[in-house]
Amino acid sequence: AQRVTQPEKLLSVFKGAPVELKCNYSYSGSPELFWYVQYSRQRLQLLLRHISRESIKGFTADLNKGETSFHLKKPFAQEEDSAMYYCAPRIALIFGKGTTLSVSS
Amino acid sequence: DTAVSQTPKYLVTQMGNDKSIKCEQNLGHDTMYWYKQDSKKFLKIMFSYNNKELIINETVPNRFSPKSPDKAHLNLHINSLELGDSAVYFCASSSSSGGETQYFGPGTRLLVL
Numbered sequence: 001a002q003r004v005t006q007p008e009k010l011l012s013v014f015k016g017a018p019v020e021l022k023c024n025y026s027y028s029g030s031p032e033l034f035w036y037v038q039y040s041r042q043r044l045q046l047l048l049r050h051i052s053r054e055s056i057k058g059f060t061a062d063l064n065k066g067e068t069s070f071h072l073k074k075p076f077a078q079e080e081d082s083a084m085y086y087c088a089p090r091i092a093l094i095f096g097k098g099t100t101l102s103v104s105s
Numbered sequence: 106d107t108a109v110s111q112t113p114k115y116l117v118t119q120m121g122n123d124k125s126i127k128c129e130q131n132l133g134h135d136t137m138y139w140y141k142q143d144s145k146k147f148l149k150i151m152f153s154y155n156n157k158e159l160i161i162n163e164t165v166p167n168r169f170s171p172k173s174p175d176k177a178h179l180n181l182h183i184n185s186l187e188l189g190d191s192a193v194y195f196c197a198s199s200s201s202s203g204g205e206t207q208y209f210g211p212g213t214r215l216l217v218l
Contacts, residue, residue, distance in 0.1 A: 034206070043109075044148075044195065044209040084146055095148040 006096035023087030128196030137179035
């Protein structure tokens with residue numbers, strides 16, 4: 001069964017601080033993972049997917065098979081990064097419970 | 106042009122009523138979904154349709170009935186609304202049921218009084 005776990009419900013950081021949103025997965029087969037973001041009262045949208053290995057809005061995520069993790073990172077948080085972040089497996093029917101990122105100045 | 110649209114955006118209704126939420130996508134996708142996002146922001150799959158056929162039906166009360174008249178539409182009809190149905194309902198679509206990127210609608214905020 002595919003499952004993702006986001007252990008933090010809320011992450012509060014100051015502007016300019018590094019950010020790491022945790023996601024751990026349990027997967028049968030080859031994992032493919034996504035991060036989705038939901039800004040306040042807006043629709044969910046894809047932030048990035050591990051297969052493309054790209055950086056979006058300064059965020060990156062590396063798949064670590066040894067630790068079964070796909071943590072989302074950004075070196076310097078901005079206030080506009082405040083949002084709800086969901087980790088999801090490729091068959092994105094089971095989203096993680098989400099982590100609210102709050103960036104304050 | 107909006108890729109995935111939902112109507113209405115807000116829906117306030119009394120307990121016991123029947124209501125429908127409509128969803129349309131113009132992306133040419135084969136697969137559409139309905140999700141429920143509760144007050145704790147948990148996102149849970151309700152239904153998934155591929156080429157107008159139901160492929161996923163999670164543990165959802167049978168008061169909820171999805172209808173897909175064509176590949177571009179997936180509507181959600183809810184009978185006998187209950188207080189616990191209050192949530193944000195998101196429609197989404199993807200190019201296949203194999204787990205490609207999902208594109209979400211703006212959500213419908215349902216409040217049952």
